[in-house]
Amino acid sequence: MTDKSIDEWIAERSEMNEQVFSVAGLEMKRFFSLDGQTYRPGILDAKTKELLGLVASLVLRCDDCILYHTIRCREEGVDAKAFEETLMVGLLVGGSIVIPHLRRAVARWMELDARGSEGARLG
Amino acid sequence: MTDKSIDEWIAERSEMNEQVFSVAGLEMKRFFSLDGQTYRPGILDAKTKELLGLVASLVLRCDDCILYHTIRCREEGVDAKAFEETLMVGLLVGGSIVIPHLRRAVARWMELDARGSEGARLG
Amino acid sequence: MTDKSIDEWIAERSEMNEQVFSVAGLEMKRFFSLDGQTYRPGILDAKTKELLGLVASLVLRCDDCILYHTIRCREEGVDAKAFEETLMVGLLVGGSIVIPHLRRAVARWMELDARGSEGARLG
Amino acid sequence: MTDKSIDEWIAERSEMNEQVFSVAGLEMKRFFSLDGQTYRPGILDAKTKELLGLVASLVLRCDDCILYHTIRCREEGVDAKAFEETLMVGLLVGGSIVIPHLRRAVARWMELDARGSEGARLG
Amino acid sequence: MTDKSIDEWIAERSEMNEQVFSVAGLEMKRFFSLDGQTYRPGILDAKTKELLGLVASLVLRCDDCILYHTIRCREEGVDAKAFEETLMVGLLVGGSIVIPHLRRAVARWMELDARGSEGARLG
Amino acid sequence: MTDKSIDEWIAERSEMNEQVFSVAGLEMKRFFSLDGQTYRPGILDAKTKELLGLVASLVLRCDDCILYHTIRCREEGVDAKAFEETLMVGLLVGGSIVIPHLRRAVARWMELDARGSEGARLG
Numbered sequence: 001m002t003d004k005s006i007d008e009w010i011a012e013r014s015e016m017n018e019q020v021f022s023v024a025g026l027e028m029k030r031f032f033s034l035d036g037q038t039y040r041p042g043i044l045d046a047k048t049k050e051l052l053g054l055v056a057s058l059v060l061r062c063d064d065c066i067l068y069h070t071i072r073c074r075e076e077g078v079d080a081k082a083f084e085e086t087l088m089v090g091l092l093v094g095g096s097i098v099i100p101h102l103r104r105a106v107a108r109w110m111e112l113d114a115r116g117s118e119g120a121r122l123g
Numbered sequence: 124m125t126d127k128s129i130d131e132w133i134a135e136r137s138e139m140n141e142q143v144f145s146v147a148g149l150e151m152k153r154f155f156s157l158d159g160q161t162y163r164p165g166i167l168d169a170k171t172k173e174l175l176g177l178v179a180s181l182v183l184r185c186d187d188c189i190l191y192h193t194i195r196c197r198e199e200g201v202d203a204k205a206f207e208e209t210l211m212v213g214l215l216v217g218g219s220i221v222i223p224h225l226r227r228a229v230a231r232w233m234e235l236d237a238r239g240s241e242g243a244r245l246g
Numbered sequence: 247m248t249d250k251s252i253d254e255w256i257a258e259r260s261e262m263n264e265q266v267f268s269v270a271g272l273e274m275k276r277f278f279s280l281d282g283q284t285y286r287p288g289i290l291d292a293k294t295k296e297l298l299g300l301v302a303s304l305v306l307r308c309d310d311c312i313l314y315h316t317i318r319c320r321e322e323g324v325d326a327k328a329f330e331e332t333l334m335v336g337l338l339v340g341g342s343i344v345i346p347h348l349r350r351a352v353a354r355w356m357e358l359d360a361r362g363s364e365g366a367r368l369g
Numbered sequence: 370m371t372d373k374s375i376d377e378w379i380a381e382r383s384e385m386n387e388q389v390f391s392v393a394g395l396e397m398k399r400f401f402s403l404d405g406q407t408y409r410p411g412i413l414d415a416k417t418k419e420l421l422g423l424v425a426s427l428v429l430r431c432d433d434c435i436l437y438h439t440i441r442c443r444e445e446g447v448d449a450k451a452f453e454e455t456l457m458v459g460l461l462v463g464g465s466i467v468i469p470h471l472r473r474a475v476a477r478w479m480e481l482d483a484r485g486s487e488g489a490r491l492g
Numbered sequence: 493m494t495d496k497s498i499d500e501w502i503a504e505r506s507e508m509n510e511q512v513f514s515v516a517g518l519e520m521k522r523f524f525s526l527d528g529q530t531y532r533p534g535i536l537d538a539k540t541k542e543l544l545g546l547v548a549s550l551v552l553r554c555d556d557c558i559l560y561h562t563i564r565c566r567e568e569g570v571d572a573k574a575f576e577e578t579l580m581v582g583l584l585v586g587g588s589i590v591i592p593h594l595r596r597a598v599a600r601w602m603e604l605d606a607r608g609s610e611g612a613r614l615g
Numbered sequence: 616m617t618d619k620s621i622d623e624w625i626a627e628r629s630e631m632n633e634q635v636f637s638v639a640g641l642e643m644k645r646f647f648s649l650d651g652q653t654y655r656p657g658i659l660d661a662k663t664k665e666l667l668g669l670v671a672s673l674v675l676r677c678d679d680c681i682l683y684h685t686i687r688c689r690e691e692g693v694d695a696k697a698f699e700e701t702l703m704v705g706l707l708v709g710g711s712i713v714i715p716h717l718r719r720a721v722a723r724w725m726e727l728d729a730r731g732s733e734g735a736r737l738g
Contacts, residue, residue: 016472019479023449027284028457034280035465038215038273043204048171052209055175056182056216057466059589061677062430064469065216080638081166086175088643092161093179093188095587096650097551097672100679103631110634139595142602146572150653151580157649158588161642180589182466184308185553187592203269211274218464219281220303220428223310226262233265284461289450294417298424298455302462305425305712307554311462326515327412332421334520338407339425339434341710342527343549343674346556349508356511385718388725392695396530397703403526404711407519426712431676433715530707535696540663544701547667548674548708557708573658578667584653585671585680 006111006120009067013122039072047076051086058090058098058105066105071120074112083109129234129243132190136245162195170199174209181213181221181228189228194243197235206232252357252366255313259368285318293322297332304336304344304351312351317366320358329355375480375489378436382491408441416445420455427459427467427474435474440489443481452478498603498612501559505614531564539568543578550582550590550597558597563612566604575601621726621735624682628737654687662691666701673705673713673720681720686735689727698724 004012021029039049050072057065073083087105091098112120127135144152162172173196180188196206210228214221235243250258267275285295296318303311319329333351337344358366373381390398408418419441426434442452456474460467481489496504513521531541542564549557565575579597583590604612619627636644654664665687672680688698702720706713727735 013472016476020472020475023453023475023478025288025450025453025457027280028453028460030276030280030283031457031460031465034273034276035215035468037276038211042208042271043202044174044208048174049208049212051167051171052174052178052212053216056178056213059179059183059587060216060466062466062469065466079166081640084638084640084643085165085167085172088161088640088646089172089175090179091587091643091646092158093176093183093587093589095551095583095585095590096646097585097675097677097680098587099650100677103628103635106635106638107631109638136595139599143595143598146576146598146601148573148576148580148657150649151576151583153645153649153652154580154583154588157642157645158591160645165640182464183589185589185592188589204271207269207271207274211271211277214274214277214464216464216466218428218460218467219277219462220306220308220311221464222281223308226259226266229266229269230262232269281461284457288454289448290420290454294420295454295458297413297417298420298458299462301421302424302428302459305710306428306462325412327517330515330517330520331411331413331418334407334517334523335418335421336425337520337523337710338404339422339429339710339712341674341706341713342523342708343552343554343557344710345527346554349505349512352512352515353508355515382718385722389718389721392699392721392724394534394696394699394703396526397699397706399522399526399529400703400706400711403519403522404714406522411517429712431712431715434712527707530703534700535694536666536700540666541700541704543659543663543667544670544704545708548670548705551671552674552708571658577657577659577664580653581664581667582671584650585668585675 006067006071006108006115009064010120010122013064013068045076047073047078050076050078051082054083055086055090055093058087058101059094061094061098061101063101063104066101067108068122070105070108071112071122074109074119075122080109129190129194129231129238132187133243133245136187136191168199170196170201173199173201174205177206178209178213178216181210181224182217184217184221184224186224186227189224190231191245193228193231194235194245197232197242198245203232252313252317252354252361255310256366256368259310259314291322293319293324296322296324297328300329301332301336301339304333304347305340307340307344307347309347309350312347313354314368316351316354317358317368320355320365321368326355375436375440375477375484379489379491382433382437414445416442416447419445419447420451423452424455424459424462427456427470428463430463430467430470432470432473435470436477437491439474439477440481440491443478443488444491449478498559498563498600498607501556502612502614505556505560537568539565539570542568542570543574546575547578547582547585550579550593551586553586553590553593555593555596558593559600560614562597562600563604563614566601566611567614572601621682621686621723621730624679625735625737628679628683660691662688662693665691665693666697669698670701670705670708673702673716674709676709676713676716678716678719681716682723683737685720685723686727686737689724689734690737695724
């Protein structure tokens with residue numbers, strides 16, 4: 001995964017989402033809609049919800065989901081230390097099997113750092 | 124699990140922890156120690172870290188871990204709505220397979236409600 | 247789990263569902279609603295969808311979900327051989343770690359057999 | 370995975386299978402043999418068994434297994450709507466963590482569509 | 493699980509195995525047979541294979557499988573320290589989510605200790 | 616993963632580890648340290664511990680972890696038959712969903728064979 005640039009990843013994800021919607025029935029569309037709604041600010045702000053999504057993705061070991069929430073975390077202004085502490089909870093709970101995903105999460109964070117203030121924009 | 128009272132669960136957990144420590148080597152003791160350190164307040168406060176532990180436990184579907192973090196959430200002053208929103212992130216990410224654990228999490232929350240202000244105290 | 251009768255399990259599940267709904271926000275209610283809609287007959291009939299739910303529950307190793315789909319399978323008229331073949335796909339894909347759940351699935355099927363034509367009725 | 374063509378994937382899979390057989394002991398050979406036998410038509414036809422294999426692969430989140438069963442589904446004449454409904458059961462049961470695999474499954478289905486009636490042939 | 497005695501657990505397991513065999517098709521019988529064959533001594537002795545089965549069961553978090561391999565480990569003469577080191581590998585790889593199962597594994601080991609030299613006999 | 620050479624994989628892993636350490640807090644550093652300590656010889660020799668790490672990685676289906684332990688197994692002098700028997704335990708416990716990872720494990724073993732006596736050296 002790390003071999004694809006973030007922009008390529010975003011473009012590919014966007015294209016594949018369109019393919020999914022072109023075949024999706026009503027239930028599948030509702031699931032995707034619910035996915036968006038769940039991360040909207042409630043009692044918990046968007047930042048905290050993204051950290052929850054990140055740690056869940058880390059312990060379930062899904063690189064795509066980790067990258068998605070990493071980008072979203074930065075959009076919401078999560079700083080490097082909060083990102084690291086969240087990864088640490090995931091590492092502790094999920095164990096050393098999580099380490100390869102942790103490595104890629106940190107590599108992606110730094111890739112986003114190198115882009116500077118503009119960040120990445122999800123399609 | 125729901126058939127054991129919270130106090131019985133705490134007592135049994137405490138007794139089994141002692142058994143583990145009686146056989147644990149240095150590495151195992153370090154792991155348990157690291158477990159405690161990870162949830163200490165950092166940039167993220169203890170409340171947020173407990174929510175992270177809760178959602179990770181929910182998507183990995185471990186009733187004991189969910190109950191532990193539910194008790195800890197209440198000790199840190201998490202309110203019912205923040206608890207529900209955290210469960211919702213876990214339900215969305217982890218899917219309907221999570222529902223039985225979600226049910227038991229809510230049942231335990233209400234059991235703790237019924238105890239009033241005294242709460243539960245982990246051994 | 248096998249120590250609780252099917253009727254006790256159904257009653258407890260129903261009671262806990264009510265507790266969940268009493269605290270659930272809009273997203274959680276939508277998820278539960280979507281859960282029901284997904285198993286409605288489409289191109290695939292309800293029987294096939296229940297077999298899909300059963301095998302998914304087996305490889306993910308959730309006894310409550312397995313029991314739920316076992317009851318639903320019988321309501322939809324799945325016969326013993328189709329049930330066994332579905333379990334076999336789950337055993338093959340999921341491996342020997344699935345065996346304890348397979349044992350309990352078969353035990354529950356036989357418990358339902360012993361109830362005769364009336365079956366079990368989900369609340 | 371999506372960056373490898375289906376024909377490359379089939380060729381690589383075939384080559385690696387030969388490597389496995391060259392080192393496999395009796396038990397491993399029996400497991401592979403049992404793998405083939407399990408999907409043969411019984412009370413359930415081959416089509417339904419492939420849908421079971423597909424949904425199990427989706428909730429366990431294995432892209433290779435999903436692609437394999439996607440190819441097999443088409444060989445057995447599964448149509449686009451039955452494929453989508455099966456994916457939907459997997460999405461519901463397995464949650465949003467399944468989405469990246471769902472995207473790739475749909476992309477592969479469309480890649481097979483584009484090949485027309487000839488389909489793909491597993492080695 | 494810890495609330496059932498080891499003898500009750502063995503008896504129940506044995507009874508449920510009989511139920512499974514009464515409905516099992518040829519493939520399922522072959523799977524169970526392969527299960528037994530895999531742990532027979534080869535280049536690796538039975539003791540090492542049981543440790544492999546134990547650590548796999550621990551990281552996959554199946555109490556029944558852990559208890560089974562714990563009993564088998566003792567039958568093969570695994571000592572307390574080798575048991576602990578194996579659990580430690582599982583704890584490290586699988587993370588803190590493994591802890592409740594680790595606790596129950598140690599509790600079962602001690603329960604077997606208390607039975608003295610006779611050990612437990614699997615049906 | 617199989618498309619990256621072992622030397623490229625080692626170099627990339629080493630570089631990403633440095634990135635992780637550059638952001639890691641005390642707890643994360645302790646976890647990585649504990650990771651190393653756990654595989655040191657105790658009552659169980661290093662070879663057996665690597666086989667335990669291998670089977671745990673296989674049933675949890677992490678290619679990076681499998682490759683790491685495959686390299687380590689060879690450094691500790693594990694022979695081809697012990698490697699195969701360990702994979703077989705993982706295949707049995709983890710099921711056919713493990714097969715793609717098993718294929719890649721065998722392919723990597725053979726890639727290491729082709730390098731001859733020099734082996735691979737982890738950074």
